Amino acid sequence: MTAPMIEVSNVTRHFRRKPDLAERLAMRAGLASPPPTVHALDGVSLSIDRGEVVGLVGESGCGKSTLGRIVAGMLPVTSGTVSREGRDIATLRGAEERAMRLATQIIFQDPMSSLNPRKKVVDIIGEAPRLHGLAERRDVRATVEGLMAQVGLDPAMIDRYPHQFSGGQRQRIGIARALAVNPDFLICDESIAALDVSIQAQVINLLVKLRQDLSLTLLFISHDLSVVRYISDRVVIMYLGRVVETAPTDRIFAAARHPYTQALLEEIPRIDRRGHRFSSVKGEIPSPVNPPQGCHFHPRCPLAMDRCRVERPVLTKASPDHAVACHLDGGTGRPLTNAGVKTGDLTPTS
Amino acid sequence: MSLLRPESMASRILRGLLTSPKATIAAVICVVLVVSAVFAPLIAPQNPYDLTEIDFFDAKLPPMSEGYTGMTYVLGTDGQGRDMLSAMLYGLRTSLAVGVTAGVLAMLVGTALGLLAAYRGGWIDTFVMRFVDLMLGFPTILVALMILVVFGQGVDKVILALVFVQWAYFARAVRATALIEAGKEYAEAARCLGIPAWRIMFGHILPNCLPPLIVIGTIQVASAIAAEATLSFLGIGLPITEPSLGLLIANGYQVMLAGLYWMSVYPGLLLLALVFCVNIVGDRLREILNPRLAQ
Amino acid sequence: ADLTIGRASEQSSIDPQFSRTGNNQMTSTMFFDRLVNFDENLQVSPGLAESWTNEDETTWTLKLREGVTFHDGSPFTAADVVYSLERADEVPNSPAPYTDMVSSVASVEAVDDLTVKITTNVPNPALMEDIGRVFIISKAAAEGKTSEDFNAPATAVGTGPYILDEWRVGETLTMHANEAYWGTVPEFNEVEIRFISNDAARVAALLSGAVDVIDAVPPQDVTRLEGTDGINVFSTPSGRVIYLGLSMRGDQAPAVTDLAGNPLEENPFKDARVRKAISLMIDRQLIVDRILGGSGVPAGQLVPDALGGHNPDVAPDAVDVEQAKALLAEAGYPDGFGLTLYSSNDRFPGDGDIVQALGQMLARGGLKVNGVEALPYSVYSKAASAGDYGAFVFSLGSSTPTSAPNLQALLGTYDKEAGKGAFNRVRFSSEAFDAALADALQEFDEEARLTKLRDATALVFEETPIVPLYWQKVHWGLKDGLTIDAGLSEQTLPQKITSTE
Amino acid sequence: MTEALLEVRGLRTWFETPRGTVRAVDGVDLTVGRGEILGLVGESGSGKSITGFSLLGLVDPPGRVIEGEIRFHGEDLRAASPRRLRDLRGNRIAMIFQDPMMTLNPVLRIGTQMIETVQAHARVSKAEARAMARDALGQVGIPHPDERIDAYPHEFSGGMRQRVAIAIALLHKPDLIIADEPTTALDVTIQSQILSEMQALTRDMGLGMIWISHDLGVVGQLAHKMAVMYAGRIVERGSVDEVLDTPRHPYTRGLIDSLPMENDRGQPLRQIPGNAPPPLNRPEGCPFRPRCAHATDACLAEPEETGTPDRAWRCFHPLGSRLTEVPA
Amino acid sequence: MTVFILRRVLQAILVLLITSLVVFLGVYAIGDPLEILLPADASMAERAQVAESLNLNDPLPVQYWTFISSAVQGDFGRSFVYNRPALDVIFERLPATLELVTTSLILSLVIGIPLGLIAGVKPRSLTDESIMTGSILGFSLPNFWQGMMLIMIFAVWLGWLPSTGRGETGTFLGLRTSYATWDGFVHLILPATNLALAQIALVIRLTRTGVQETMPLDFVKYARARGIGEGRILFVHVLKTILIPIVTVLGIEFGSLIAFAVVTETIFAWPGVGKLIIDSIKMLDRPVVVAYILVITAMFIVINLVVDVLYSLLDPRIRGRAQ
Numbered sequence A: 001m002t003a004p005m006i007e008v009s010n011v012t013r014h015f016r017r018k019p020d021l022a023e024r025l026a027m028r029a030g031l032a033s034p035p036p037t038v039h040a041l042d043g044v045s046l047s048i049d050r051g052e053v054v055g056l057v058g059e060s061g062c063g064k065s066t067l068g069r070i071v072a073g074m075l076p077v078t079s080g081t082v083s084r085e086g087r088d089i090a091t092l093r094g095a096e097e098r099a100m101r102l103a104t105q106i107i108f109q110d111p112m113s114s115l116n117p118r119k120k121v122v123d124i125i126g127e128a129p130r131l132h133g134l135a136e137r138r139d140v141r142a143t144v145e146g147l148m149a150q151v152g153l154d155p156a157m158i159d160r161y162p163h164q165f166s167g168g169q170r171q172r173i174g175i176a177r178a179l180a181v182n183p184d185f186l187i188c189d190e191s192i193a194a195l196d197v198s199i200q201a202q203v204i205n206l207l208v209k210l211r212q213d214l215s216l217t218l219l220f221i222s223h224d225l226s227v228v229r230y231i232s233d234r235v236v237i238m239y240l241g242r243v244v245e246t247a248p249t250d251r252i253f254a255a256a257r258h259p260y261t262q263a264l265l266e267e268i269p270r271i272d273r274r275g276h277r278f279s280s281v282k283g284e285i286p287s288p289v290n291p292p293q294g295c296h297f298h299p300r301c302p303l304a305m306d307r308c309r310v311e312r313p314v315l316t317k318a319s320p321d322h323a324v325a326c327h328l329d330g331g332t333g334r335p336l337t338n339a340g341v342k343t344g345d346l347t348p349t350s
Numbered sequence B: 001m002s003l004l005r006p007e008s009m010a011s012r013i014l015r016g017l018l019t020s021p022k023a024t025i026a027a028v029i030c031v032v033l034v035v036s037a038v039f040a041p042l043i044a045p046q047n048p049y050d051l052t053e054i055d056f057f058d059a060k061l062p063p064m065s066e067g068y069t070g071m072t073y074v075l076g077t078d079g080q081g082r083d084m085l086s087a088m089l090y091g092l093r094t095s096l097a098v099g100v101t102a103g104v105l106a107m108l109v110g111t112a113l114g115l116l117a118a119y120r121g122g123w124i125d126t127f128v129m130r131f132v133d134l135m136l137g138f139p140t141i142l143v144a145l146m147i148l149v150v151f152g153q154g155v156d157k158v159i160l161a162l163v164f165v166q167w168a169y170f171a172r173a174v175r176a177t178a179l180i181e182a183g184k185e186y187a188e189a190a191r192c193l194g195i196p197a198w199r200i201m202f203g204h205i206l207p208n209c210l211p212p213l214i215v216i217g218t219i220q221v222a223s224a225i226a227a228e229a230t231l232s233f234l235g236i237g238l239p240i241t242e243p244s245l246g247l248l249i250a251n252g253y254q255v256m257l258a259g260l261y262w263m264s265v266y267p268g269l270l271l272l273a274l275v276f277c278v279n280i281v282g283d284r285l286r287e288i289l290n291p292r293l294a295q
Numbered sequence C: 001a002d003l004t005i006g007r008a009s010e011q012s013s014i015d016p017q018f019s020r021t022g023n024n025q026m027t028s029t030m031f032f033d034r035l036v037n038f039d040e041n042l043q044v045s046p047g048l049a050e051s052w053t054n055e056d057e058t059t060w061t062l063k064l065r066e067g068v069t070f071h072d073g074s075p076f077t078a079a080d081v082v083y084s085l086e087r088a089d090e091v092p093n094s095p096a097p098y099t100d101m102v103s104s105v106a107s108v109e110a111v112d113d114l115t116v117k118i119t120t121n122v123p124n125p126a127l128m129e130d131i132g133r134v135f136i137i138s139k140a141a142a143e144g145k146t147s148e149d150f151n152a153p154a155t156a157v158g159t160g161p162y163i164l165d166e167w168r169v170g171e172t173l174t175m176h177a178n179e180a181y182w183g184t185v186p187e188f189n190e191v192e193i194r195f196i197s198n199d200a201a202r203v204a205a206l207l208s209g210a211v212d213v214i215d216a217v218p219p220q221d222v223t224r225l226e227g228t229d230g231i232n233v234f235s236t237p238s239g240r241v242i243y244l245g246l247s248m249r250g251d252q253a254p255a256v257t258d259l260a261g262n263p264l265e266e267n268p269f270k271d272a273r274v275r276k277a278i279s280l281m282i283d284r285q286l287i288v289d290r291i292l293g294g295s296g297v298p299a300g301q302l303v304p305d306a307l308g309g310h311n312p313d314v315a316p317d318a319v320d321v322e323q324a325k326a327l328l329a330e331a332g333y334p335d336g337f338g339l340t341l342y343s344s345n346d347r348f349p350g351d352g353d354i355v356q357a358l359g360q361m362l363a364r365g366g367l368k369v370n371g372v373e374a375l376p377y378s379v380y381s382k383a384a385s386a387g388d389y390g391a392f393v394f395s396l397g398s399s400t401p402t403s404a405p406n407l408q409a410l411l412g413t414y415d416k417e418a419g420k421g422a423f424n425r426v427r428f429s430s431e432a433f434d435a436a437l438a439d440a441l442q443e444f445d446e447e448a449r450l451t452k453l454r455d456a457t458a459l460v461f462e463e464t465p466i467v468p469l470y471w472q473k474v475h476w477g478l479k480d481g482l483t484i485d486a487g488l489s490e491q492t493l494p495q496k497i498t499s500t501e
Numbered sequence D: 001m002t003e004a005l006l007e008v009r010g011l012r013t014w015f016e017t018p019r020g021t022v023r024a025v026d027g028v029d030l031t032v033g034r035g036e037i038l039g040l041v042g043e044s045g046s047g048k049s050i051t052g053f054s055l056l057g058l059v060d061p062p063g064r065v066i067e068g069e070i071r072f073h074g075e076d077l078r079a080a081s082p083r084r085l086r087d088l089r090g091n092r093i094a095m096i097f098q099d100p101m102m103t104l105n106p107v108l109r110i111g112t113q114m115i116e117t118v119q120a121h122a123r124v125s126k127a128e129a130r131a132m133a134r135d136a137l138g139q140v141g142i143p144h145p146d147e148r149i150d151a152y153p154h155e156f157s158g159g160m161r162q163r164v165a166i167a168i169a170l171l172h173k174p175d176l177i178i179a180d181e182p183t184t185a186l187d188v189t190i191q192s193q194i195l196s197e198m199q200a201l202t203r204d205m206g207l208g209m210i211w212i213s214h215d216l217g218v219v220g221q222l223a224h225k226m227a228v229m230y231a232g233r234i235v236e237r238g239s240v241d242e243v244l245d246t247p248r249h250p251y252t253r254g255l256i257d258s259l260p261m262e263n264d265r266g267q268p269l270r271q272i273p274g275n276a277p278p279p280l281n282r283p284e285g286c287p288f289r290p291r292c293a294h295a296t297d298a299c300l301a302e303p304e305e306t307g308t309p310d311r312a313w314r315c316f317h318p319l320g321s322r323l324t325e326v327p328a
Numbered sequence E: 001m002t003v004f005i006l007r008r009v010l011q012a013i014l015v016l017l018i019t020s021l022v023v024f025l026g027v028y029a030i031g032d033p034l035e036i037l038l039p040a041d042a043s044m045a046e047r048a049q050v051a052e053s054l055n056l057n058d059p060l061p062v063q064y065w066t067f068i069s070s071a072v073q074g075d076f077g078r079s080f081v082y083n084r085p086a087l088d089v090i091f092e093r094l095p096a097t098l099e100l101v102t103t104s105l106i107l108s109l110v111i112g113i114p115l116g117l118i119a120g121v122k123p124r125s126l127t128d129e130s131i132m133t134g135s136i137l138g139f140s141l142p143n144f145w146q147g148m149m150l151i152m153i154f155a156v157w158l159g160w161l162p163s164t165g166r167g168e169t170g171t172f173l174g175l176r177t178s179y180a181t182w183d184g185f186v187h188l189i190l191p192a193t194n195l196a197l198a199q200i201a202l203v204i205r206l207t208r209t210g211v212q213e214t215m216p217l218d219f220v221k222y223a224r225a226r227g228i229g230e231g232r233i234l235f236v237h238v239l240k241t242i243l244i245p246i247v248t249v250l251g252i253e254f255g256s257l258i259a260f261a262v263v264t265e266t267i268f269a270w271p272g273v274g275k276l277i278i279d280s281i282k283m284l285d286r287p288v289v290v291a292y293i294l295v296i297t298a299m300f301i302v303i304n305l306v307v308d309v310l311y312s313l314l315d316p317r318i319r320g321r322a323q
């Protein structure tokens, strides 16, 4: 088998302001403490095969966007490596680096803020291909029109400004802009969160079609589990900077093993479940500045044991394609039973 | 979502101006002033900069007097016998040139440095901002004097002095806005698409920093004109044979108490009218360009 | 205060020997006396020295005034004179020391309490004029003190008509009359001097009644003040001459061009005919009337008629454009040439306007005026002295009884070593004149000296070494009922202000 | 059946802009009873938030409530004086804004903002107000309310801020809460936490609630009744079960069909063709007509509401009662 | 906080060093102090003596080095004109200027903010239009002209207020201040107004813009939705939010006020440092000019620091970052 498209191995990313001279002096003199560190990613490993759609799920602030940016080569890692087709992207230089950059594109969460309000669609989509020599100056319009048609936008709207489009249409402009540089890998960072269901459906359909037509590889970041379930081949669940579970989509939904995943699945809002009694989660969401010892989830986990408070669970294979990081059941979590874990059970144990 | 026909910037501004009668009048006056300044040599009864054309015998005549040469001085003459009307038209020309050029140049320099500081951050940011501190601490007079010494007297030198002092304001203002804009996802998207940094700064971020720039710009144009007047008042401004509005006011100010009011009141009124209209138009422009305020 | 004066400029110290700029001398004259007095025409009369005699050409004996006391009540003695004359050239960091005034003094000794013997190193007929400029301070109060200490009454102890109360820097100087003064005790007891440098503000202060007297009334406001009820204007001519310098310094004059605007090969100002022609183009009376509102007297030489050495036969040139053109043609410039005129803009009233007027006149006289520049004095003075300007307007004040020092400094051949021609910015040089002046300066007989000076003046102005324009008039604005006795000195002294009734 | 707490009839809120009139809300009828949750769903820009603001008299100029009747406990709010409205707001009627991240003043402490709300409606001392604020924070599950009350909004996580907004809404035990999409950007476990809070409140305190959302799943689980908005109008309303199981309006149907379902994988999602009409340029007659598969010439006329007071729709061609009858 | 201040101090030292160099060179370039200091009839010998005693004969780098090495020990040289330590000369006059500048800053806040609030609450109303029109007058006419008008009207015609000098001063907490006596206070009115006019205009405009842009924000609407009164919304919610730009700009303006005080002080014969500096520049009194600029720059750095600290007081979001 060839190397996977993307191989993230043991990546850690801390955000920490670099202390300047004054700060170092003060620290030396004991007048100041080192600036706080945000542990956005903490030893994350992940691989994505060519043509695969991977869903990335996790709560707000757990490091999903950070991971996306690192994979796209826009943020350097603190430690660990990201390789693309077997080559460490940090070692690429010059033309190779540029090619890698262009081959990986991100579609941002907020379609309005990711489009420059003062540029016409033709410029938004056409600028990069023209700069990179993918289209001649005089062919740019034609290229852009082609792309617009491809994402289902009326090419007649080529001279409009972003504010003259609807949310779904804007999202497609973002997609067209990314496709314009012929990427083979797309990162969709919560690209559909702010859209209402009918528009959401348009965008998802488009992504699926593009995947089929262009054999794109997708990293699909979302907190909407029904969409993730619909679109992805495999799901990765993150919690506070760590991957806690990864498995093929069907397996996750049928037999999740990590307590956090199970809680997530339990709480998916479904229209066929009426008059549901929501249950309240107790326990504060820990902060990435000061993550808890051991398993990050233990303060909220109903099944937490003493071991969970001190020892970090490693990602262990429960079956060939299903990995879990939980001390339960020999390090593989507890399979989802019909009864499952109710959120109500997720009370702090201490 | 509105899917109306895109409206060009120019027509949007024009329509915005026309909806406010006050702004319309102000804009018309601005245009009239600018046109008469530009065509001053054609309109003015006299070339006040030509020493052979002005006559000493006609010095300090009140408005509507008839001079030695038979010419009627509608607004009187100054201490050298210059026709005030002509001097004001030419002076307006100089003042506009000084105000606008200094304003625009300061804007360019300040904007470029402010953008750079915001986008690059780190030591560049610190360096530029401390430099701004330094500039803001320097008295305008000292800068003007130094420039006067090193480069001599002239309109261009005054402009240089004003730019020196004013760019710092723009740099500060732009940096503040650009910091916010640079954090938006469109800038990140542009980087992701491999667009060079300078292009992101000037092509993507800058256009979104324009509204505050316009406000500061209009105020700075006015204050450049006033600052030039103050420099002239202190004797380090323009060459005295080519008076600007400010210099006329400063000169006339000397004889105010002697009752020769016309030498500074008329240029003062003209300056007031100019600044007034520029500001009204500027205010309106800001409203038009702010989607929240445009109605 | 009984009297409030608005004064344009402020002294830099009250130490009377710190600096001899006009300002400082003016302030010192309020609190201190000198060995001699200078009257309004700057002529010498006995002061703290009652009389003086020459033993020989280099030995002088001074008899001091009896019964004079310092402000602190201590008697004035010969020791104070010795101390003052010895200190005069060694005040630390003085920006304008009295060095020259005592440079000819070899030694000073107190013979008894009221007699001083002075020996000079060269024969100096003008010794009393020189040392007479030095203010006498109290040895007891000043010994061991710095100039700064003088800014408070404890050290600023003199014998003058007023006693210092307080100096608030930049703001006011207050004093009260010295009741024990040996001369006339001044009329106004409590006096406050306010420093108001801005012309318009000073005039406004008088108009609003905030001050009773102002000095340096700007010429343009004279008419207005004269027409105001309750205010009088008092004017006197001063010894300050305003002139146009035409640089003869190099083979080419700076900023002098041919008609096409290229630098001229030769220096036209080296030709006396050109200088005369330029002088003939200028309508001095018109400048005085139009720009100065009458505040000037057209000048044709350095000093006005009140001063020694003035030659009544040397009249100011009258305008004569025809003759000017003829002279130019004769000198080889039938169509004139181009030049730029320079001036300061903050040195004396109307300086910026005058240079423009000159521009107009020279243009009418057939020259091509390429430009007129008026610059702040700080910038202008350096460049003018460095010879950066071909044609420039400058002024020179006179603080001596005769024209001799000014003739020497302005028109004597420039000689750095001998210290001659210090202000000869145009680098005029005439052997005949140098000799005539030297001869005059060695003449001990007063009358003969003045005659020789008059002749030297006539001789040198034949060649138009500079173009004198006018002598400045100075004005004071006073409330009704007050009058000032000023004279050529340009000084505003409270002891010289009296009520008219 | 519950007694009517809020009754809205024929509400129209228009924005006069230089380019024309935006009919943001164009004839809305609503009824909310005690202890009842009304889910309000619809396309983005259909006027859900403006409806909420209209009820409180908080529409920003150039917007204006043109006509309609708003009765709260039988009192006509449109005729109420500004004073009276101010007394009601935050007191009897509370609103939780769409984005609570933006709605708390960033430069004032949480406590300050809560205390001022208490004191705006009750004559209590600062200390008492503070105690009330602290209790309210505790009630919505903020740990250590005594300390957290002095924090600034930015020191709270998104979920916590949302809970602060709820706590503020509850300070005066209002009769009606208007909650405008407060959980859009949160992960499901935290969302569930907030929803449980709301549910408990309606149940225990008998307050009525309007829950604005585009998440049909949430509405389905939380609300008792629901209303579907399209282009400024309510196109369908009824109990949650009725509307979700047997939608009568083609738009409602389209929305439900757009949801990805478990067994949808591999097939394209059913999206509603076309786009929402531009607010300035709405088509004549039924605004959904250009996107509707059942449209006929009849739809050129304005559809009236048909049905019972509890179950109604605006459509000339309502769908049948069984899903299978509808052509895909 | 310590770090924050330490960092600023390090930067400040650098800034001051550069400033001193620039000014030193600049004043050197402008002219020759000897030309100006010496009386017109001074001889060559006197010239040489003065040059020697003021150290003007040394090469410029030596002069600069001498200056810097003694400046490090707190000695900024002696004024050429006054023969007193340059710092003394400056500090003697600085309080008068600071009093003037502070008074006009306070005036501009006390008058500007309420007017700006009134104008901003009802944009385009008659009140708004008149306030805005009036404010344009504030900055469109040169400062010296406005000053003269004030003198003409209030001192010469009406005779209500004095127009020159500082009047009687008293000491309050060891500082000489015009506030201590009625006479001093009256003397302060005209110059402070003159200096404040442009600032008032600026504050009005800033406040109005701020109000206009803050009022539509969600938190204002939310405050209304909570039943908070309009007064509290305006004076607590809106005002606190818009104070940040106002404080920033006033921080910058403090510098230009001190600079413009030159003109006001000249016209009103106010014995402040502005008049001193323009005289010193004209007299080429280099030690005073250099020391003045260094003092002002240092003051500016301190003000910026204060502004930044105020920032964090006003806006808690910045607090974490600034420290």
Ligand SMILES: Nc1ncnc2c1ncn2[C@@H]1O[C@H](COP(=O)(O)OP(=O)(O)OP(=O)(O)O)[C@@H](O)[C@H]1O
Pocket (backbone or CB within 6 Å): A015, A016, A038, A039, A040, A058, A059, A060, A061, A062, A063, A064, A065, A066, A067, A288
């Ligand atoms: N540039 C940065 N500097 C400091 N901290 C950062 C930076 N970028 C992200 N973080 C922190 O890293 C953590 C992870 O952020 P990230 O944006 O990856 O979360 P996320 O999973 O995408 O969250 P969301 O669902 O809200 O988008 C957060 O706590 C965030 O505050």
Ligand SMILES: Nc1ncnc2c1ncn2[C@@H]1O[C@H](COP(=O)(O)OP(=O)(O)OP(=O)(O)O)[C@@H](O)[C@H]1O
Pocket (backbone or CB within 6 Å): B001, D015, D017, D022, D023, D024, D042, D043, D044, D045, D046, D047, D048, D049, D050, D051, D060, D061, D062, D063, D098, D214, D279
């Ligand atoms: N100030 C305004 N001027 C003009 N039109 C406005 C204004 N405010 C809102 N609108 C219009 O009113 C309509 C309804 O807006 P509203 O905010 O109620 O939508 P919504 O249903 O809440 O949408 P979302 O789900 O996106 O929050 C929109 O078409 C919007 O464009």
Ligand SMILES: [Mg+2]
Pocket (backbone or CB within 6 Å): A064, A065, A066, A189, A190
């Ligand atoms: Mg994210």
Ligand SMILES: [Mg+2]
Pocket (backbone or CB within 6 Å): D048, D049, D050, D098, D180
């Ligand atoms: Mg909404």
